[in-house]
Amino acid sequence: MSVTTPQINPTVSRLRCSKSGQEVSIGNVRQCPGLCSCCPAPGKPLVVEYDRAHVRAAWAPSAAPSAGLFRFAAGLPVVGLAPGYAGDVGDTPVFYHPRLSEELDVEVFLKNESRNPSGSFKDRGLAMGIALGVAFGARRFCLPTQGNAGVSAAMFSARLGLPGALVYMPDGYQGSIYHQACRHFGGEVVFAGENIAGAGKVMRTALEAPLARGEYVDISTFFEPGRLEGKKTMGFEIAEAFAGNPLPDVIFYPTGGGTGLVGIWKALNELRDWGLSDPAHTRLPRLVAVQSDRCAPVVAAFEAGARDVTPVVSRRTVADGLDVPGAIMGHAMLDALRESGGVALAVADVDIESAFADFGQIGLGAGYESAATLAALREARRSGAIQAGAKVLLLLTGSHLVPLSMSSARDARRGVGS
Ligand SMILES: [Zn+2]
Known part of the structure; x- marks a missing residue:
């Protein structure tokens, strides 16, 4: 039996603000990084950078074909996942x-x-984002969605045995395939707002305290680097x-x-x-x-x-x-x-x-x-x-x-x- 203990990949060298270019040392990051603090609020996305020599030495994409997207582990931010976690993600022809x-x-x-x-490419991003959040100590994930992202968040939370993802959907999505699939994978669905932006606004207000403490990670598109x-x-x-x-x-x-x-x-x-x-x-x-x-x-x-x-x-x-x-x-x-x-x-x-x-x-x-x-x-x-x-x-x-x-x-x- 394999143990899943996601950790930050030692090949990661730093984070960088996608807009200003300002560097953030990965050693100073105590909880899953959100948007940058260098740009005007709410900030801009941070991106992960890697140590070139370290990646080159570790790069072996064909070595573990059952690992799904983690075949490319040397160039990804998190390691330590059991093969079953994302073995069926990616590798699409x-x-x-x-x-x-x-x-x-x-x-x-x-x-x-x-x-x-x-059933969608959202699995790649959410599989990685959730693993990275857990590596930073998060225990629960939330996001607004009007599509497949919420389903993927619920699915990969379930795979790590986490509490169900908190999924905010716009009003009118009650009973939709997205709603049903989120619930199927253990997600907790809340309906709020006219669209994804409105749902996100309600979510960030309702969950302000646990988000600030790093207990929950806002895994909205680009709100975290995974x-x-x-x-x-x-x-x-x-x-x-x-x-x-x-x-x-x-x-x-x-x-x-x-x-x-x-x-x-x-x-x-x-x-x-x-x-x-x-x-x-x-x-x-x-x-x-x-x-x-x-x-x-x-x-x-x-x-x-x-x-x-x-x-x-x-x-x-x-x-x-x-x-x-x-x-x-x-x-x-x-x-x-x-x-x-x-x-x-x-x-x-x-x-x-x-x-x-x-x-x-x-x-x-x-x-x-x-x-x-x-x-x-x-x-x-x-x-x-x-x-x-x-x-x-x-x-x-x-x-x-x-x-x-x-x-x-x-x-x-x-x-x-x-
Ligand atoms: Zn910035």
Whole structure:
């Protein structure tokens, strides 16, 4: 029997403010770090940095194939997890899709994250964030959610035998698949607010004291540094999938909070900085952030040439994961897009729904957010932004079952028969 005692990885050298660049020594951190204290309140996300020589000496991704995303342990912030904790997280395949390639006259590769244990890529971030919080002494986790993140938080809390995650959902999510799945994994669900931001506000007021004492960790997107580190394993896996070959020219990423976008870029750059990148990977991919035109703060900021994202009023998109009107890590998303030579694109919900229907027709199980990447690629081919023959990777982030169950619930509320 293996014992789980998460500890901070000795390869971690420091934390750094993503906005100001100010360093925080990891030795001075007594509880799970939240946002920085150098920037105006509430602060900006802190990111983990590693000691290059130490990572290089310990890097052995193929050594423990049953460890799931902890295969990349040397470049991750926490060690000491039993193999069963996250053995089924990550390691999603990258595969070539002939039919989409033929339709669009480009080489289409897909990375389908719906194979993760709770059905979405959120598992990567929450598996890491919860393990890191526990390594810092936390015993319970809370977050606002209008999607899969709450389910993942409940699942990984259950795996470590912690008290159920406290999950704040907007009013109106009662009985939804997210609500039911959170409860299934032992989460305690509270309904408050009109949207994820409102739910978060209520949560931070209600839990102010235990959060300040470090008993609870606010594991909202980018409020602690672990989720980014979990999500970046997608970047390590993409590099591995194209070993000996050039990386894709372009990666289309459905963008809400942007953890994966920032994470993939961090991972590809870390491999370079650590001297571990494949000799064939001389050029990094251009990143394309895909949003719904009903909630597109990153697109607006990118097009305006802004350095940070200004919150917008969401007009509600069918793609829950893209319904993020503000983004605390907007500055890093914009940096990643510009450094990579990429772009931000908004697509109409009607095109997302049509791409989702097409996924069904070709036997591809992925949700609305994933369908948005296909809608964006189609648009980019029409406009000529992506040229014929380009090598394109679409990130498919979660299962088709969620939108199917949510749309049947919506239809039932409207009294539509099936
Ligand atoms: Zn700061």
